[in-house]
Amino acid sequence: MLNTQGRPTHAGDIGVTGRHTFTRNRALQMEEALIFETGHLETTGLDIEDPGEFTPRLGAHARKSDIGLPGLSEPETLRHYVRLSQKNYAIDAGLYPLGSCTMKHNPRINEKLARLPGLGDIHPLQPQSTVQGALELIETLAHWLMTLTGMPAVAMSPKAGAHGEACGMMAIKAAIEARGEGATRKIVLVPDSAHGTNPATAALIGYQVRAIPARADGTVSAQAVRDALGPDVAAIMLTNPNTCGLFEKEIVEIAAAVHEAGAYFYCDGANFNAIVGKVRPGDLGIDAMHINLHKTFSTPHGGGGPGAGPVVLSAALAPFAPVPFIRKEGDALRLVEDAEGTQSFGRMTAFHGQMGMFVRALSYALSHGSDGLRQASEDAVLNANYIRACLADLMSQPFGDRFCMHEALFDDRWLKDTGITTLDFAKAMIDEGYHPMTMYFPLVVHGAMLIEPTESESKASLDLFIMTMRDLAQSARNGEAERFSGAPYLAPRRRLDETLAARQPILRWQPPAAVAEAAE
Amino acid sequence: MRFLPLTQDNRAEMLLRIGAASIDDLYGDVPRDKLLAKAPDLPRHASEIEVERTLGRMAERNIDAGSAPFFVGCGAYKHHIPASVDHLIQRSEFLTSYTPYQPEIAQGTLQMLFEFQTQVASLTAMDVANASMYDGSTGTAEAVLMAHRLTKRKRTVLSGGLHPHYGEVVRTISRMASDDVVSLPADPTASENILDQIDAGTSCVVVQSPDVFGNLRDLRPIAAKCQAQGALLIAVFTEVVSLGLVEAPGAMGADIVVGEGQSIGNGLNFGGPYVGLFATRQKYVRQMPGRLAGETRDAEGRRGFVLTLSTREQHIRREKATSNICTNSGLCALAFSIHMSLLGQAGLQKLARANHANAVKLADLLARIPNVSVLNETFFNEFTIRVKGHAARVIEDLAGRGVLGGVPFSRLAPRAGLDDLIVVASTEMNTQADRTAYAAALKGLM
Numbered sequence: 001m002l003n004t005q006g007r008p009t010h011a012g013d014i015g016v017t018g019r020h021t022f023t024r025n026r027a028l029q030m031e032e033a034l035i036f037e038t039g040h041l042e043t044t045g046l047d048i049e050d051p052g053e054f055t056p057r058l059g060a061h062a063r064k065s066d067i068g069l070p071g072l073s074e075p076e077t078l079r080h081y082v083r084l085s086q087k088n089y090a091i092d093a094g095l096y097p098l099g100s101c102t103m104k105h106n107p108r109i110n111e112k113l114a115r116l117p118g119l120g121d122i123h124p125l126q127p128q129s130t131v132q133g134a135l136e137l138i139e140t141l142a143h144w145l146m147t148l149t150g151m152p153a154v155a156m157s158p159k160a161g162a163h164g165e166a167c168g169m170m171a172i173k174a175a176i177e178a179r180g181e182g183a184t185r186k187i188v189l190v191p192d193s194a195h196g197t198n199p200a201t202a203a204l205i206g207y208q209v210r211a212i213p214a215r216a217d218g219t220v221s222a223q224a225v226r227d228a229l230g231p232d233v234a235a236i237m238l239t240n241p242n243t244c245g246l247f248e249k250e251i252v253e254i255a256a257a258v259h260e261a262g263a264y265f266y267c268d269g270a271n272f273n274a275i276v277g278k279v280r281p282g283d284l285g286i287d288a289m290h291i292n293l294h295k296t297f298s299t300p301h302g303g304g305g306p307g308a309g310p311v312v313l314s315a316a317l318a319p320f321a322p323v324p325f326i327r328k329e330g331d332a333l334r335l336v337e338d339a340e341g342t343q344s345f346g347r348m349t350a351f352h353g354q355m356g357m358f359v360r361a362l363s364y365a366l367s368h369g370s371d372g373l374r375q376a377s378e379d380a381v382l383n384a385n386y387i388r389a390c391l392a393d394l395m396s397q398p399f400g401d402r403f404c405m406h407e408a409l410f411d412d413r414w415l416k417d418t419g420i421t422t423l424d425f426a427k428a429m430i431d432e433g434y435h436p437m438t439m440y441f442p443l444v445v446h447g448a449m450l451i452e453p454t455e456s457e458s459k460a461s462l463d464l465f466i467m468t469m470r471d472l473a474q475s476a477r478n479g480e481a482e483r484f485s486g487a488p489y490l491a492p493r494r495r496l497d498e499t500l501a502a503r504q505p506i507l508r509w510q511p512p513a514a515v516a517e518a519a520e
Numbered sequence: 521m522r523f524l525p526l527t528q529d530n531r532a533e534m535l536l537r538i539g540a541a542s543i544d545d546l547y548g549d550v551p552r553d554k555l556l557a558k559a560p561d562l563p564r565h566a567s568e569i570e571v572e573r574t575l576g577r578m579a580e581r582n583i584d585a586g587s588a589p590f591f592v593g594c595g596a597y598k599h600h601i602p603a604s605v606d607h608l609i610q611r612s613e614f615l616t617s618y619t620p621y622q623p624e625i626a627q628g629t630l631q632m633l634f635e636f637q638t639q640v641a642s643l644t645a646m647d648v649a650n651a652s653m654y655d656g657s658t659g660t661a662e663a664v665l666m667a668h669r670l671t672k673r674k675r676t677v678l679s680g681g682l683h684p685h686y687g688e689v690v691r692t693i694s695r696m697a698s699d700d701v702v703s704l705p706a707d708p709t710a711s712e713n714i715l716d717q718i719d720a721g722t723s724c725v726v727v728q729s730p731d732v733f734g735n736l737r738d739l740r741p742i743a744a745k746c747q748a749q750g751a752l753l754i755a756v757f758t759e760v761v762s763l764g765l766v767e768a769p770g771a772m773g774a775d776i777v778v779g780e781g782q783s784i785g786n787g788l789n790f791g792g793p794y795v796g797l798f799a800t801r802q803k804y805v806r807q808m809p810g811r812l813a814g815e816t817r818d819a820e821g822r823r824g825f826v827l828t829l830s831t832r833e834q835h836i837r838r839e840k841a842t843s844n845i846c847t848n849s850g851l852c853a854l855a856f857s858i859h860m861s862l863l864g865q866a867g868l869q870k871l872a873r874a875n876h877a878n879a880v881k882l883a884d885l886l887a888r889i890p891n892v893s894v895l896n897e898t899f900f901n902e903f904t905i906r907v908k909g910h911a912a913r914v915i916e917d918l919a920g921r922g923v924l925g926g927v928p929f930s931r932l933a934p935r936a937g938l939d940d941l942i943v944v945a946s947t948e949m950n951t952q953a954d955r956t957a958y959a960a961a962l963k964g965l966m
Contacts, residue, residue, distance in 0.1 A: 024822075032631070034634070036635070036638060039864060040864075041865060041866065042866050044870070045602075045867070046863055046867045048867060048948065050874075051877030054876075054881065055880065057880055057896070057899055058765060061729075061737075061738065061766050062765060063763070063764070063765055063766055063771075065645045065767065065768050065771035067643060067764070067768075067868065068642050068865065069639060069864055069865045071862065071865070071867055074602075074604055077604060077862050078604055081611075084629075084631055085608075085628050087613075087626070087627035089617060089625040089626065090615070091612075092612035092615075093612065093613065098618055106615065107523060109572070111610060111615075113575045113579075114789075116579040118576075120788070121585045122582050122583070122585060122788055122789075123585055123596055123598065123788045124791030125927045125932075126585075126924055127916050127919045130582060130924070131790065132581050133578040134581075140578075144562060147560050148562070159658065159793070160845075162846040162847070165844065166693075170696055195835075196835040196836070196838045196841065197835075199834075199839035200834035200838060200844035202839065203839035203841075203844075204697070205696040205697060206696060248549075252554070275550075277559045277560060278555060279556065284554060300851065301617065301850075302617075302854070303628075303629035303632075304629065304651070305652075305654075305793075305848045305851065305852070306792070306849045306850070306851060306852055307847050308793075322692075338934050339688075345692065346688060346695070347685060347689055347692055348658070349792070350656065350657035351596070351790075352791045353792055354792040355789050355792055357793060367523070367571050368521065369562065369564040369566060370560050370562035371564050371565055372523070372524070372564075374559040375524055379531075381543070382535070382538075385534075386534045386538060389537055403540065403548060403549075426622070430622065430625055455526075456523065456525070457525065458525035459525075486819070492627050493627055493822060493824040494624065494818040494820050495624065496623045496624065496816050496825075496826050497819075498826050500816045501826045502831070505828060505829060506814055507634075507637055507805065507814050507815075509638045
């Protein structure tokens with residue numbers, strides 16, 4: 001048991017390893033209390049010079065309420081966060097096959113360059129004459145993004161993929177309103193297989209969502225789109241390559257039908273990493289597409305952000321792009337920050353976007369070059385197909401035995417009658433030292449397992465992963481339920497009770513006295 | 521190509537195993553006329569040295585905040601970042617991990633987020649905080665949408681002390697969603713009458729303190745009027761260090777508190793990535809946007825953490841979600857949390873005092889310059905001066921003399937008719953020499 005301080009009150013239970021430890025640590029795996037349980041209110045890990053006497057100008061606004069935050073000394077701080085970090089899986093530690101998330105290698109040159117004072121220590125509101133190099137960097141990255149996508153414009157300020165979706169859809173809405181059709185075009189078409197952000201984005205800016213069913217082969221048919229189009233439709237939001245890991249083979253036809261109906265084509269670019277240097281989305285007839293710099297251009301995921309989601313735009317949508325944007329004036333670059341007098345739909349965020357991510361993405365692009373980006377796409381697709389081919393005899397594929405793009409999709413039909421679920425299978429992978437694949441997404445595939453190895457894996461790494469997956473799959477087919485039902489056995493935590501967490505939410509630490517009081 | 525492990529032999533062998541004749545076989549669903557025969561017309565791959573040179577040249581064209589007397593603020597602040605913060609956030613297990621969807625192997629990130637949420641809630645004197653938003657401005661727009669869901673009303677009142685960019689972000693999304701926004705005129709002396717704008721049709725009132733001009737505002741009367749009318753008070757701050765000395769919005773009756781957390785642990789980065797802080801009352805938590813970490817137990821009864829209340833979120837609720845947000849600002853939140861752990865309340869109070877003292881000393885110095893006046897009665901580490909002539913020109917001329925002297929308000933609001941105002945920030949980074957240099961340069965221009 002743990003006491004209210006999060007510390008053990010007696011020697012630990014016999015875990016699955018069959019060994020007691022007094023501390024409940026297991027060698028390199030350390031239990032770690034919360035900072036609020038170990039810190040002290042008077043402690044600080046920073047020495048800050050006292051400014052001496054002065055007359056405050058706070059008026060009647062001085063803080064009277066408690067802050068109540070303890071501090072840690074520097075050594076305690078280091079140890080706390082190092083121990084926490086050791087409870088995390090990471091790309092640098094192993095293959096991270098999360099489909100749709102693109103957990104590729106994050107080059108460290110990117111981190112080094114983002115920390116150059118001339119790039120990391122500049123203020124967004126300095127005089128523009130003092131940040132011409134920063135504007136040049138943004139322009140250079142913009143040039144790469146436009147060239148790779150074959151699109152004439154790009155909005156750089158969106159802060160993440162979903163923010164980019166909102167940007168593209170707002171540009172579409174502004175274009176439709178400029179045509180005087182804002183009152184009639186109220187529908188956005190979204191396939192069932194789409195990321196949840198697509199319908200959420202459409203709803204956010206006041207559109208109603210009309211779902212398009214997926215076809216039996218996992219792609220969207222041009223006929224289904226044609227059937228759903230009408231004078232009330234503003235746009236379609238379509239992911240390509242799609243969330244089933246397939247290239248939308250009728251995409252050119254779909255784009256033509258959408259345009260013929262007077263609507264716009266928003267392409268979700270989450271999976272652009274499969275086709276960089278191979279296909280230009282602009283050649284397919286799209287009007288807008290966000291690019292997740294944290295996927296395709298390797299900016300680190302950081303445990304859930306920050307991301308960056310620049311949006312490339314067609315000539316029809318470019319005039320409506322948000323502020324700020326960069327304009328060339330002779331030899332100088334000028335940031336246009338005011339929407340007045342332009343057709344821009346407005347501003348999406350304070351300042352100019354995720355500069356820290358731009359630096360990393362440009363560093364990645366320059367390092368790879370045109371040839372390396374193309375090779376990276378090909379290797380990502382090759383690796384995914386290799387895994388697919390090597391598991392196809394044991395695991396079931398929802399759309400038959402066919403080539404995929406950068407991710408291999410399996411369903412759970414092959415687990416039927418084993419009593420083992422996709423979740424159980426995923427948790428058993430953890431014991432084998434792998435982060436699980438994406439599970440239960442896309443929603444249109446039952447018990448989906450979406451595996452994206454990326455181009456960063458060597459063949460030896462893929463082979464060991466494949467052997468492990470085959471061993472697990474054989475085990476599941478042989479009915480060795482225990483290996484799965486209680487898994488993970490060896491992780492820092494066994495399965496966590498998510499129902500309990502949601503039913504009685506504890507979203508912050510409270511002092512033990514406050515907890516006791518609340519219980520009374 | 522140093523990042524790609526496959527050899528040509530590997531590739532050939534793998535294609536054979538797959539049963540494809542060539543790599544382009546795998547791209548068989550792409551219409552043939554759309555498949556590029558060769559890589560696009562861009563430079564070929566480059567060594568680390570070459571990439572360092574290219575980006576290094578761009579970096580050299582900028583004047584960085586550490587190389588000049590620096591007084592630029594208005595929503596982003598130059599503070600000291602302890603060496604241990606930047607070291608820790610670069611640990612592979614934090615830097616190169618994904619969103620903690622598999623909690624058994626992501627307890628590091630999840631416990632950190634739980635601690636972060638507790639820190640933000642404590643600082644703002646609110647019940648709960650989420651795992652962060654993109655930044656303060658997008659968080660403000662999310663807060664407005666949340667208020668509309670809670671009140672079932674659609675009219676927002678924006679104070680004239682709100683950062684103009686934040687106001688624009690709210691107006692953009694409101695226009696798209698056909699919601700009403702009343703924007704009060706820019707208010708450099710905190711003398712607006714916002715109470716008269718609040719009525720039974722008001723969904724929320726957005727007030728910033730310290731405001732964009734640096735003034736400290738009493739939120740209590742606004743909170744009282746909001747409560748009487750069934751509206752919600754959204755309190756905004758762009759300088760989180762102020763909470764070490766200035767009364768917390770939660771203690772003054774705010775319903776939702778949104779702020780920019782960049783000042784703690786995060787560099788200027790030319791505007792991003794930053795970290796949006798978002799806190800509210802317990803009773804509103806199910807309408808809150810964004811990720812939340814929560815405490816639970818594992819199968820052996822041990823304390824652990826998971827992402828929770830995800831039925832609010834887009835991957836479950838799709839078009840009925842509370843927001844389309846699909847990320848937080850994880851690594852920036854980590855930097856914030858580490859820096860905050862080092863500070864503790866004792867350190868935060870000292871840091872805030874150092875900031876306030878430096879700003880007071882600077883304001884007193886600048887106020888003595890002919891044709892310069894300080895507008896603020898109260899402020900924390902940022903205040904507004906009125907100068908002779910165009911502030912934007914003065915700031916350019918100061919830059920020419922090697923001083924980055926603040927933000928001309930006209931840059932944020934070109935049509936506010938306040939072309940002679942400069943917003944000046946001073947943090948613990950400024951020295952007496954910086955202040956003297958600023959005063960001398962400004963005096964020379966007046």
